[in-house]
Amino acid sequence: MDGFYGQYNVVMDEKGRIILPARLRPSFQEGAQEPDNFILTKGLDGCLALYPRKQWEQIQQRLGSLNFTRKDFRYFSRLLHSAAVTIILDRQGRLLIPAHLKEEASLDKDILVIGNYRWIEFWNPQIYRQYITQYGQSYEEVAERLFDIDSWQKE
Numbered sequence: 001m002d003g004f005y006g007q008y009n010v011v012m013d014e015k016g017r018i019i020l021p022a023r024l025r026p027s028f029q030e031g032a033q034e035p036d037n038f039i040l041t042k043g044l045d046g047c048l049a050l051y052p053r054k055q056w057e058q059i060q061q062r063l064g065s066l067n068f069t070r071k072d073f074r075y076f077s078r079l080l081h082s083a084a085v086t087i088i089l090d091r092q093g094r095l096l097i098p099a100h101l102k103e104e105a106s107l108d109k110d111i112l113v114i115g116n117y118r119w120i121e122f123w124n125p126q127i128y129r130q131y132i133t134q135y136g137q138s139y140e141e142v143a144e145r146l147f148d149i150d151s152w153q154k155e
Helices: 053-064 071-083 099-104 125-135 139-146 149-154
Strands: 007-011 017-019 037-042 048-052 085-088 094-096 110-116 119-123
Touching: 007 017, 037 053, 037 071, 037 099, 048 053, 071 099, 085 094, 110 125, 119 125
Parallel strands: none
Antiparallel strands: 007 110, 017 094, 037 048, 037 085, 048 119, 110 119
16 A cells, blocks of 8 residues: 545444545455554544554654653653554454543544545544644645745756
8 A cells, every 4th residue: 555545534333433444444465364453542633543553663663762761752652652552454444443542532423534644543523623724824835844845846
């Protein structure tokens, strides 16, 4: 898979399960005994983040290189890891969102699922709209700061 893309509305059932949109699901490898697994944890800006195992391992390597004596590192690490759970999709592409994570992201029946290239995010749709509105800068303004657009035009 080249990355996770798109925005999807899903409904959580009474047991706390959602069906991951097909375009965001890794396909079951032919002959594989176990489905791919993910790590679900507290995301940034009010969402939950679902990381493929390889992406999670890269995050762990980066965290492992940081200085554990820094108070902000310990705080972040505790919150990130204490919320984390392993997620295994069933053959229908369903996953269970644990109660502590539903509460963390204020998730209810309707959930907005966003592909964010290297990971997938689960949002309360109202909180996502508030986040986008309060950011206060246009898409173009942010793009100009992140990319040197002039150098792209010269190529």
